[in-house]
Amino acid sequence: MDLFDNIKKQISSLLNEKKMSFSKIEPEASEIAIYTNDPYSFFSNKTIVGEIADKFKKRINIRTEKSSLMDSAEAYNKIKEIIPEDAGIKSIAFDGVFSEVVIEADKPGVVIGKQGDVSKSIIKETKWIPKILRAPLEPSEIIKKIRGYAIKNNTERRQFLKEVAKKIYSPPVSNKEWVRMTALGGFREVGRSAILLETPDTKILLDCGINPADKNEEAPFFGVIRFPLDELDAVVITHAHIDHVGFLPYLFRAGYRGPVYCTEPTKDIMALLLLDAISVSEKTGREALYGEEDVKEVIKHCITKNFREVTDIAPGIRLTFHNSAHILGSASAHLHIGDGKHNLVYSADIKYGFTRLYNNMDANYPRVDTLILESTYGGKPLNPSRNKSEDRLIEVLNETHDKGGITLIPVFSVGRAQEVMIVLEEYFRRGKLKAENVFIDGMTREASLIHTVYPEYLKMNIKTRVLQNNSPFSSKLFRSVDYEENSRENVLNSPGSIIIASSGMLTGGPSVAYFNELADNPNNSLVFVGYQARNSLGQKVQKGLKSMIINDSKGKTKTLNVNLRIETIDAFSGHAYRQELLNYVTSLNPKPKTILVNHGDSCPEFARFVAKKFHINTLSIQNLESVRLR
Numbered sequence: 351m352d353l354f355d356n357i358k359k360q361i362s363s364l365l366n367e368k369k370m371s372f373s374k375i376e377p378e379a380s381e382i383a384i385y386t387n388d389p390y391s392f393f394s395n396k397t398i399v400g401e402i403a404d405k406f407k408k409r410i411n412i413r414t415e416k417s418s419l420m421d422s423a424e425a426y427n428k429i430k431e432i433i434p435e436d437a438g439i440k441s442i443a444f445d446g447v448f449s450e451v452v453i454e455a456d457k458p459g460v461v462i463g464k465q466g467d468v469s470k471s472i473i474k475e476t477k478w479i480p481k482i483l484r485a486p487l488e489p490s491e492i493i494k495k496i497r498g499y500a501i502k503n504n505t506e507r508r509q510f511l512k513e514v515a516k517k518i519y520s521p522p523v524s525n526k527e528w529v530r531m532t533a534l535g536g537f538r539e540v541g542r543s544a545i546l547l548e549t550p551d552t553k554i555l556l557d558c559g560i561n562p563a564d565k566n567e568e569a570p571f572f573g574v575i576r577f578p579l580d581e582l583d584a585v586v587i588t589h590a591h592i593d594h595v596g597f598l599p600y601l602f603r604a605g606y607r608g609p610v611y612c613t614e615p616t617k618d619i620m621a622l623l624l625l626d627a628i629s630v631s632e633k634t635g636r637e638a639l640y641g642e643e644d645v646k647e648v649i650k651h652c653i654t655k656n657f658r659e660v661t662d663i664a665p666g667i668r669l670t671f672h673n674s675a676h677i678l679g680s681a682s683a684h685l686h687i688g689d690g691k692h693n694l695v696y697s698a699d700i701k702y703g704f705t706r707l708y709n710n711m712d713a714n715y716p717r718v719d720t721l722i723l724e725s726t727y728g729g730k731p732l733n734p735s736r737n738k739s740e741d742r743l744i745e746v747l748n749e750t751h752d753k754g755g756i757t758l759i760p761v762f763s764v765g766r767a768q769e770v771m772i773v774l775e776e777y778f779r780r781g782k783l784k785a786e787n788v789f790i791d792g793m794t795r796e797a798s799l800i801h802t803v804y805p806e807y808l809k810m811n812i813k814t815r816v817l818q819n820n821s822p823f824s825s826k827l828f829r830s831v832d833y834e835e836n837s838r839e840n841v842l843n844s845p846g847s848i849i850i851a852s853s854g855m856l857t858g859g860p861s862v863a864y865f866n867e868l869a870d871n872p873n874n875s876l877v878f879v880g881y882q883a884r885n886s887l888g889q890k891v892q893k894g895l896k897s898m899i900i901n902d903s904k905g906k907t908k909t910l911n912v913n914l915r916i917e918t919i920d921a922f923s924g925h926a927y928r929q930e931l932l933n934y935v936t937s938l939n940p941k942p943k944t945i946l947v948n949h950g951d952s953c954p955e956f957a958r959f960v961a962k963k964f965h966i967n968t969l970s971i972q973n974l975e976s977v978r979l980r
């Protein structure tokens with residue numbers, strides 16, 4: 351590990367020069383751990399850590415030597431004493447491997463204190479380094495579970511980070527330079543997004559999804575991977591939607607044990623959706639592609655990065671995530687390859703326009719030679735007005751309420767669900783929504799709670815409400831469907847109410863169960879607020895399907911007549927409309943030399959359109975095709 355030894359030497363002499371006491375310096379994937387018996391000296395003198403981080407462009411973690419740590423029972427009492435009462439501590443857990451004390455609290459700011467003084471006194475008194483997590487606004491099983499996975503396996507985790515570092519710092523074997531990408535899925539279609547990126551020294555997978563709408567074309571073309579999986583250096587996940595992560599546990603089942611790079615919220619939502627996919631499969635009697643133990647492996651191998659944090663992921667390859675404003679924690683990936691000889695931006699799913707939840711997309715990349723651009727709405731010239739669409743939604747809901755009908759809104763439980771909930775909550779507060787009950791079924795409640803754990807990823811006004819414990823998602827308007835008072839049966843007997851249920855394309859889950867019960871009554875309504883993929887039941891219904899054969903609750907087949915009112919309201923989409931996609935390309939400066947269009951039903955048409963408009967070489971390749979980028 352020559353490259354790291356060199357960094358180590360430089361840091362050592364810097365620390366010696368400043369008379370800082372340390373015992374060893376170790377790599378933790380691309381980050382650097384400095385071990386010491388005196389952690390407080392590093393935290394009371396922040397400039398030295400900042401200086402090293404700046405110089406090497408790496409995150410620096412200060413770790414206490416085990417022998418210096420205060421006994422955990424004693425430290426527990428001490429920490430309780432130090433942290434002010436109003437922090438609302440939910441749990442304190444000790445992680446001896448990383449010398450961290452994980453503190454979950456309602457108000458993380460209070461645990462940190464002014465200029466970090468509370469945290470610093472914990473370090474001074476106990477030598478444990480606080481890692482502070484925000485508690486969800488209501489108890490969440492899934493968040494508890496994921497946070498549990500993290501702590502239990504840290505000896506293994508440290509070994510894993512060392513292995514990753516070994517790869518990152520290994521010197522290049524080849525003096526040839528080329529970059530190639532291969533489309534494994536998600537090209538000329540929406541679903542199973544996966545791209546293989548190769549250089550002579552590295553192999554990286556960008557996204558690893560499934561196609562939820564088509565069981566025959568579910569998996570990406572992994573047959574083209576003709577190398578052992580341990581040659582794969584890294585998997586980069588842009589966001590937690592199933593069409594970008596659904597196949598990832600299967601990769602672990604097949605033996606992959608390398609890193610998965612994603613943002614912190616993506617890790618949580620991914621766990622939620624992957625575990626949910628198992629239970630949906632079980633309920634429909636289909637064998638799941640993977641089990642909970644595989645999801646656990648995925649989570650254990652995640653290395654999370656913030657937006658705009660530059661990180662080495664393989665020899666000569668640097669990754670930076672940029673906010674893509676599509677769902678919580680969603681990112682575009684910028685890859686700086688071979689000392690910047692080639693710069694690739696993979697837009698992944700983007701919203702280059704208004705959303706109520708997320709800050710504007712960040713399209714400010716240092717350099718871009720090739721852009722891989724999503725085009726979900728590239729084939730449609732529509733550009734709906736958000737205000738008019740919100741009014742229209744409320745109109746449909748109120749008309750259905752007046753007729754004593756029920757409105758079903760099938761949603762993706764992450765993103766669209768929260769966007770719609772925020773609108774309903776606002777109109778309800780203003781007295782413009784007639785319904786008094788909005789029932790939430792599926793993963794939406796848990797997904798909304800994950801939003802309350804990461805307020806820094808939300809727009810200012812929503813963030814402020816979450817921080818004031820006044821989250822729109824906790825409004826009394828919303829009721830979670832359960833097995834008691836709000837059972838599905840009771841929900842179906844509540845005329846005038848609204849149901850928000852996943853999945854968004856009627857491809858399984860509670861939305862289909864409700865649809866089967868509500869479809870034949872013309873007083874009911876079905877409102878689509880998101881994209882409906884080819885071959886999904888949602889798209890068939892949207893296009894006017896009048897009847898279908900289903901299994902009733904007793905397993906008997908029957909004919910279901912579709913008589914309910916069907917409406918599509920487009921403006922809630924988390925995808926950029928065609929004009930927004932064009933605005934995005936316009937905003938890029940300098941312009942990419944090549945654009946590869948993917949993630950859409952009309953990729954070739956949209957590619958021609960872009961080529962003509964911008965005079966940029968624009969391609970719409972098919973799955974299984976490779977392109978040499980350099």
Ligand SMILES: [Zn+2]
Pocket residue numbers: 589591676699
């Ligand atoms: Zn998506």
Ligand SMILES: [Zn+2]
Pocket residue numbers: 541543591593594699949
């Ligand atoms: Zn997608």
